[in-house]
Amino acid sequence: MTAADLTRDASGIDGAKQRAIRGIFFACAFLSVLTTLGIVVVLLEGSVDFFRDVSFVAFLTGTEWSPLIEPREYGVLPLVWGTLVITVGSAMIAIPVGTATAIYLSEYAEPRVRSTIKPILEILAGIPTIVYGFFALSFITPQLQRFLPYDIGTFNAAAGAIVVGIMIIPMVSSLSEDAMHAVPDDLREAAYGLGATRFEVSTGVVLPASLSGILASYVLALSRAIGETMAVTLAAGMAPQFTTSPFEPIQTMTAYMVQVGISDVSIGSVGYQSLFAVGMTLFVMTLGMNLCSLWIRSRYREEYR
Amino acid sequence: MSDDTSMNETPTIETHTEAKSTDDRSPASEADADVAGMDDQSIGEETVIEARDLSVFYGDERALQPVNVEIPDRQVTAIIGPSGCGKSTFLRSINRMNDMIDVARVDGELLFRDTNVYGEAVDPVALRRAIGMVFQKPNPFPKSIYDNVAYGLRIQGKDDDLDEQVESALRRAALWDEVSDRLGESALDMSGGQQQRLCIARAIAPDPEVILMDEPASALDPVATSQIEDLIEELARDYTVVIVTHNMQQAARISDKTMVFLTGGELVEFGDTSRIFENPDNQRVEDYITGKFG
């Protein structure tokens, strides 16, 4: 038996073509890196301009936000507060409901039921957010007004939190279900074999074993809630204020950015530049969340083999 | 171990049909049940598990021909046979683990201490508390060694003196000396043989009456295997052990009774291990045991 000729010429493999293919793939991958960098640079530049006119400390600690109308104030806290209210409120809805949905789909539902519900959840996740906004305005708020004995405005934080909560349920349930589904059946059998009930298996074995994936789904859903724009603008309004009442209008950072976008502020004005400062704040917050998610993933590695 | 009291605490798996108590073992059988080598008709042998025309189907496929067998108390009963002959299927029908498989269906009766476990009133959760199980692949929970052993005790509400019970189970599983100083460490950091003994400790901790084992040593090296074998013989003092094995020598070494399944899910022969290995009734069993086929 003679040795195969392994030289490039004899093999018929076109080296230049292989390199070209590799180059194209690399360019595509690099494009998204470039885009991210570009966004950061734009945000930074605008923010630097903004902070020439406004003190950094005043921006971060001020409690009045009114960059477009006199008297102008540049305290970002009311916007951060608005975003927090929506995020925490929606988490209070999406985390319990989403986790319970995931447990149901992974541990209780028959295969037929699961294969019906999962696509429906994915459709829910694909609905444009502006539609959710209209849903809040035309359904959730009227229902709140009807059933709750409070004075509830057309725009209110509660409707915003509820609608964002509904919006991110599919994210929590779908990613958590994936994590739970990946837990090997061995572990379930071990627990059932010891006389565990389905509930005990779900909460005492499957949930802890898939904790990292579940926590990561929470963080991703929350960063989605932080960045959510159209639904909250429509549902919760454009009134930057510190209020503990969920039935008053608020303004989130994203809603403010919409407001500037559609207003007639002149390019280069402080009002216009505030867009970048707020955008930067938002970017830092979601970046923090995503790093947090990465950390959770590496910290609580899936502890089964 | 607290064997005597726990027998009375065995969960009653039957709630309202004819109440045949689960602690009706005769005093004679409470004595050391080391009856290996006795005849098939030895006196004082009490039946714990009895199959009456038990068949199992997966969808339309029949996996077990009607099985009739009486498994005696506190002995080791081995199940042998070629691959795919229904050994695991039979074993898992005893504690209703087959319930987990959507397409599995059972016909006939399986009596555990005279109660048909497939009867209307039987709760499989209670059944599995009385019949523990050890699997082919060691499957410890991704928890600490301690929490693994304590798991069954906790869910079964037997969590008084948890530390003592965990220690006792680990001792009975011949694992205590190796792990006593690292109970808080993850069970996943143990060797395969240790993990399997941990799974045995976990299964016996809540003091079931019967322990089912599906090829518990097949993933282990010879040293770990012989440790497990010693352990099984030890366990048979207090528990009824039913073990599936592919290893003929292992069955001969450790079991008192042997069930031989052959292809098609047919229980071809059942009896004292010594007799089956020396002088089987059935020619096909003899061929299988001597390695002529299978």
Ligand SMILES: Nc1ncnc2c1ncn2[C@@H]1O[C@H](COP(=O)(O)OP(=O)(O)OP(=O)(O)O)[C@@H](O)[C@H]1O
């Ligand atoms: N979940 C299942 N669904 C459908 N058929 C199954 C299932 N489990 C087992 N079977 C079939 O039932 C028969 C008996 O399988 P079983 O696992 O009981 O064999 P076994 O004797 O344990 O084999 P092995 O020695 O390889 O473990 C086989 O033909 C197998 O294909």
Ligand SMILES: [Mg+2]
């Ligand atoms: Mg098997």
